[in-house]
Amino acid sequence: MPGPVRSVGEMHASFEETDYTPEVFARPWLAAGALFMRGESVFLVHKTYGDGWDIPGGFVDQSEAPAAACRREIAEELGIQRPPERLLVCDWSPHDGTDRLLFVFDCGELGDESAVVLQDSELDRWEWVPIGTVEDYVTPRLAIRLQQAYAALREGRIGYLERGIPPITD
Numbered sequence: 001m002p003g004p005v006r007s008v009g010e011m012h013a014s015f016e017e018t019d020y021t022p023e024v025f026a027r028p029w030l031a032a033g034a035l036f037m038r039g040e041s042v043f044l045v046h047k048t049y050g051d052g053w054d055i056p057g058g059f060v061d062q063s064e065a066p067a068a069a070c071r072r073e074i075a076e077e078l079g080i081q082r083p084p085e086r087l088l089v090c091d092w093s094p095h096d097g098t099d100r101l102l103f104v105f106d107c108g109e110l111g112d113e114s115a116v117v118l119q120d121s122e123l124d125r126w127e128w129v130p131i132g133t134v135e136d137y138v139t140p141r142l143a144i145r146l147q148q149a150y151a152a153l154r155e156g157r158i159g160y161l162e163r164g165i166p167p168i169t170d
Contacts (some may be wrong), residue, residue, distance in 0.1 A: 028099035033057030079117030
């Protein structure tokens with residue numbers, strides 16, 4: 001049973017001051033990805049492990065902000081410095097029994113493609129893929145997320161998703 005209802009000024013009570021224990025709170029894995037667009041095409045990288053094609057990005061380190069993780073992953077995977085411009089979607093997407101929060105950031109234009117130096121321990125190639133055929137390259141859950149991120153970019157909005165889909169509201 002939860003502890004007593006607290007006023008706004010009392011919202012930062014410690015675990016010791018409530019009936020909650022740390023085990024009742026979700027501990028999702030966080031990941032951040034970079035969406036680079038060129039016209040109607042998305043920039044994908046091919047991983048040498050896992051599911052193959054993906055957007056640049058990866059898991060967020062302990063005490064690291066998702067936007068900072070995105071910037072770090074771009075530098076590590078592509079060898080370029082690029083800050084994320086804005087959040088496009090946040091997707092609650094549990095997988096293999098683990099809660100995951102996946103952030104996709106608009107990272108603007110890629111720019112000089114000759115500056116891209118792939119992290120060869122993880123990636124072996126990249127490709128511009130039309131958004132309409134992205135499902136031929138990536139996993140179904142990632143294809144849905146990328147299509148939603150693309151729509152958010154084109155419509156100038158931020159999207160909240162659950163398993164890649166905007167939740168139904170009444």
